[in-house]
Amino acid sequence: EIVLTQSPGTLSLSPGERATLSCRASQTVSNSYLAWYQQKPGQAPRVLIYGASSRATGIPDRFSGSGSGTDFTLTISRLEPEDFAVYYCQRYGSSPWTFGQGTKVEIK
């Protein structure tokens, strides 16, 4: 099983600032089968990025994903008030699919 470790656990930033979230895999993630999700309290998650760097339909271009192998990054170029939430990375492809433990982006 590939374990995903996200860092930091919590990111305290102000609106307009840049957010950089990390997801490190315990083994190589083949084919860059890595996705990112946003979850707000009381809501289901929403996909942001799949294939490590492809934005899902309707996702603003301030969200970008990068990386390959074992190191992946989600960048939010300028935080909007609605971006404060918990973010999860996910590895898919061969079973079992796994999620990271999450990074909370909170208002400073």
Next chain:
Amino acid sequence: EVQLVESGGALVQPGGSLRLSCAAFRFTSSSYWMNWVRQAPEKGLEWVASINEDGSEKSYVDSVKGRFTISRDDAKNSVYLQMNSLRDEDTAVYYCARWGEGLDCWGQGTLVTVSS
């Protein structure tokens, strides 16, 4: 707008059984891999099970193998999760999700509580 609606969550005693349902609206679920993902209270997301488009391939997280079964009924445009031998640690909100551009369509979730 495409939509998934889960139902069937309840309070059940340890060792009991429950069947969750997930109905798809405004898209054909048989064209997609369908999945169950759960979230224990105040915890992160955990993938539980997947089923391919024609139901011939199923996969599960190790902790539910032999206890949970995923299935689909294309005539009802629905996916199911049969859960047997439930344990305290199965307590969670269970989400149904479609695999498209990532898990790109999620239901609102249904709460399963395992407790005596």
